[in-house]
Amino acid sequence: MNDHPSAALAAFAAKLRAEDIPAAVLRRSEDLFLDWLGSTLAGKSARAVQAIERYALAMGPTLRNGDAGGAEVLISRRLTSPHFAAMVNAAASHVVEQDDVHNGSVFHPAAVVFPAALATAQATGASGREFLAAAVAGYEVGIRVGEFLGRPHYRIFHTTATAGTLAAAAATGRLLGLDAETMLHAFGSAGTQAAGLWEFLRDAADSKQLHCAHAASAGLASAWLARDGFTGARRILEGEQGMAAGMSSDADPARLTVGLGERWATAETSFKYHASCRHTHPSADALLALMREHRLGADDIAEVKARVHQGAIDVLGRVVVPATVHQAKFSMGTVLGLVAEFGYAGLDEFDRHFVAPRVAEFRDRVAMQLDAEVDAAYPQRWIGKVQVRTRDGRILDARVDQPKGDPGNTLSRAELEDKARRLAAYGDAATPAEMGTLIAGVWALERTPHIGRLLGT
Amino acid sequence: MNDHPSAALAAFAAKLRAEDIPAAVLRRSEDLFLDWLGSTLAGKSARAVQAIERYALAMGPTLRNGDAGGAEVLISRRLTSPHFAAMVNAAASHVVEQDDVHNGSVFHPAAVVFPAALATAQATGASGREFLAAAVAGYEVGIRVGEFLGRPHYRIFHTTATAGTLAAAAATGRLLGLDAETMLHAFGSAGTQAAGLWEFLRDAADSKQLHCAHAASAGLASAWLARDGFTGARRILEGEQGMAAGMSSDADPARLTVGLGERWATAETSFKYHASCRHTHPSADALLALMREHRLGADDIAEVKARVHQGAIDVLGRVVVPATVHQAKFSMGTVLGLVAEFGYAGLDEFDRHFVAPRVAEFRDRVAMQLDAEVDAAYPQRWIGKVQVRTRDGRILDARVDQPKGDPGNTLSRAELEDKARRLAAYGDAATPAEMGTLIAGVWALERTPHIGRLLGT
Structure with missing residues (x-):
């Protein structure tokens, strides 16, 4: 029984x-x-x-x-x-x-x-x-x-x-x-x-x-x-x-x-770690890693492709221009804009800057794209992959296998x-x-x- | 908007x-x-x-x-x-x-x-x-x-x-x-x-x-x-x-x-009207009408086919032998047994008689059968149709188009x-x-x- x-x-x-x-x-x-x-x-x-x-x-x-x-x-x-x-x-x-x-x-x-x-x-x-x-x-x-x-x-x-x-x-x-x-x-x-x-x-x-x-x-x-x-x-x-x-x-x-x-x-x-929907974290950490590795500033970046799992698109896909701080936490573009600008998307960064012109401009340079590898690994693993096109015409890729805060990369x-x-x-x-x-x-x-x-x- | x-x-x-x-x-x-x-x-x-x-x-x-x-x-x-x-x-x-x-x-x-x-x-x-x-x-x-x-x-x-x-x-x-x-x-x-x-x-x-x-x-x-x-x-x-x-x-x-x-x-x-799941009421009223019309008692009835809509089978289909009064209210056989015995399936009838031997015997003579006409009319209309085989071998049918309590047959x-x-x-x-x-x-x-x-x- x-x-x-x-x-x-x-x-x-x-x-x-x-x-x-x-x-x-x-x-x-x-x-x-x-x-x-x-x-x-x-x-x-x-x-x-x-x-x-x-x-x-x-x-x-x-x-x-x-x-x-x-x-x-x-x-x-x-x-x-x-x-x-x-x-x-x-x-x-x-x-x-x-x-x-x-x-x-x-x-x-x-x-x-x-x-x-x-x-x-x-x-x-x-x-x-x-x-x-x-x-x-x-x-x-x-x-x-x-x-x-x-x-x-x-x-x-x-x-x-x-x-x-x-x-x-x-x-x-x-x-x-x-x-x-x-x-x-x-x-x-x-x-x-x-x-x-x-x-x-x-x-x-x-x-x-x-x-x-x-x-x-x-x-x-x-x-x-x-x-x-x-x-x-x-x-x-x-x-x-x-x-x-x-x-x-x-x-x-x-x-x-x-x-x-x-x-x-x-x-x-x-x-x-970041104060946003978890679906944005792998991309945020990948972007951070890429910017560090190639010593890029936000202004060097012409375009970001965040390569994500379908669940991220389902949850985040709707928010284009966030109207509130809370909604901004579900905006991939805003999160990547904050990260690019401040190195971190924390509570203060959201409150003060979620509609700041530079963040909004960066936001419009971000698109999400379904990635087969990321999607297949999800939800067991939340892989972060981004591809960046720089202002000077380079195409750069980066990935993180465990975003900060994951069990293998814990606090x-x-x-x-x-x-x-x-x-x-x-x-x-x-x-x-x-x-x-x-x-x-x-x-x-x-x-x-x-x-x-x-x-x- | x-x-x-x-x-x-x-x-x-x-x-x-x-x-x-x-x-x-x-x-x-x-x-x-x-x-x-x-x-x-x-x-x-x-x-x-x-x-x-x-x-x-x-x-x-x-x-x-x-x-x-x-x-x-x-x-x-x-x-x-x-x-x-x-x-x-x-x-x-x-x-x-x-x-x-x-x-x-x-x-x-x-x-x-x-x-x-x-x-x-x-x-x-x-x-x-x-x-x-x-x-x-x-x-x-x-x-x-x-x-x-x-x-x-x-x-x-x-x-x-x-x-x-x-x-x-x-x-x-x-x-x-x-x-x-x-x-x-x-x-x-x-x-x-x-x-x-x-x-x-x-x-x-x-x-x-x-x-x-x-x-x-x-x-x-x-x-x-x-x-x-x-x-x-x-x-x-x-x-x-x-x-x-x-x-x-x-x-x-x-x-x-x-x-x-x-x-x-x-x-x-x-x-x-009856103190049972509404899905049982059309059949109960049809059985009552049939028993009145043909002057049958419970003992005259060898078998009842309750011709129902699919929703009734979904909700009632699981209860075979009710263990509690509440479950009995979802047992088509019990409801028809009470109705056949007492002319009414009220709160007292359930409390006192839901597992009474005569009611339980009647219950085992009842089966539900999906009926195309009843199912097509549901849920706008809750038609009741029963077919009874009597002990003396007759096959009798009865229907009600509006069970008691419906807007056209209200209290x-x-x-x-x-x-x-x-x-x-x-x-x-x-x-x-x-x-x-x-x-x-x-x-x-x-x-x-x-x-x-x-x-x-």
Whole structure:
């Protein structure tokens, strides 16, 4: 009865203990948590995020220190119920596009896993070690669900939103101590609420924040409801009227369970270096490498061909002239223009320069082109290839096999700390001293007996 | 910019005034509201509904009379925020399978429209007339979205859950006074949260209640967020990466706008007579007609062929031996067994007799068969055809063209009052005296200056 893929995945998530997880993976989960905290704090002042916090304020309770079961909204330092803390923190964590991504699944795990796990851990007083194990459970589940749903799914659906409900349910369920059977019910409730369409991209609408908010809160709700006896479909992923049947066309159930307990997908997750859609990073790094190698400035470049996979064209293809900073993060031309001009496409570079004349001129010199090798390697590998025609008539090529932040080219803890500090400062959401305390707390998580407030007093 | 179907539908919902709605349609919306109240009260003691109320209690605020912005959970008479009142009332309203249905869209409007509209009307102090206009806006939108998504959608997705988010957003947005542009944003946020898969049916899981809860609360949230400036996709329904692209295969955008302001889909909505899935009703009524005409008892019948449309086979086909009352409502054999035995498949009949030996024996004499005429007429018309082989060797046929409760064979106000009273008594959720007051209040809605509490004191 429990030998089908959904059940095997649920059993894995329910039974995963911290002692089963390699130390390097636990350390990586701390890295990922710090990276998520920075991303979330950076989202503090975004209009869409503040609207969701106002909604949470209107619809949810505001609790006081000492009230049972509270969880922290990081951007406002308000205590509320786990449902709404997860909702707002998730909305905040993805908006500056600096949160992590798993290449193979094209899934942003942190934005949905940590909001649900942190809210539940705070409300239940879980230990840091339990919290990390729960986060790993969420990553392993969400990544496999994303891989299972695959590329046809991602063409229309925002995988972080859809696979995200299951990832959030897995992390939450692990913290609530659900057994395998109950976890499977949580999966059923989560999967039947999985939603999120890419249509918003062409209008530069706020939906991405809603997608994360929805996935984290719906996934959290699914696990809490399951603990209370609420049942769900047993084959929500692979069943005849399940997620893949409705929202994919090449889903392979074997992908759900391959290497469970041996392959740690958590550790395959990439950190974002540039503050843009991950689909732009390989080209950006390739362009940087090319400019360094040939000592070119932006003015030396007449034309750039970014040779990409089809998924990049699907997601980025629509944005020609970006109307907002957020949309600019999905504009290949803008990203390459910033990189060419400043050597880096960070939050400040976007905010100050995304429509600067020189960047806009460069943008118009960029075109994307489907590349068979890049496309075949994707999504397991995100190869970056660019071809540049220089003003003086040379045709130059460059490639990177692992963009900065990928597992094989990852960020050091010093780089992660620096990134988190910059993000918090960008959001004006924590002082340098607070960030010092927060960072030390993350590195000490495994020895923390109870996860308490992170920022509020 | 606003001439595409999503925008036209949003503009219609935003601009619909009570004075534009024919009196007969307003009267029908009162009928539908009373019918919904009964269905919701009947759901009071269902385990899944109580779990959702406990979740709402844990995660949402509990308000007092006089607190600003409260809305009523009908089954517990608790005041909370509109988000959670909509969530719990929606969960309650569909569980006994007695709520209304629109045939052409295979959509249960009441279960998602009224929870969102009532919660918002109570929180904002709207008038009864505004409330009715908002409900009609929700019905007109949800039904057209269901028709648009069509049969390929319904094969995998629970249309009440998916189209329901837009229906709830339309009704809520109308009450919040959103203009056409803002309503379109609400649609975008609602549509990108649209979810709900049929997979749960084969496990008799609780997801149907979650689907309604999710649709009503997510739709409500979308409209409240839109009022606060939160934006959504402009073509969430018909866009290249919108709902139809992801979740249907024959969606025709013309269906979204045909007859807006002229054809009142609200008035096409059917009331349920039997307490089972609507797909069983045509066959049940045809069998009843046949038994009456030929004066047969259950024991005279050796075999029944229920001649049905494909949608009935898709939804009902899986349930062979029902394990729960809820699953029995999706068992054609059980429904026909109850009808043959008792002349009616009501809530009490299901509760007491769904596995009774005589009913189970009859169930095993029933088979479904795809019928070309029935299938071609569906979903515009739900024709019932049965063929019976009697113990004495006769082959008898019967048909009904409009099952009881359909617009052409509707329930009178006396029948609706009686049904609501029976439902409230079944749920042990209101006294006969309270139901008298409630019923009178519904018939006086159009003259009610502010929608207040319906049951709590």
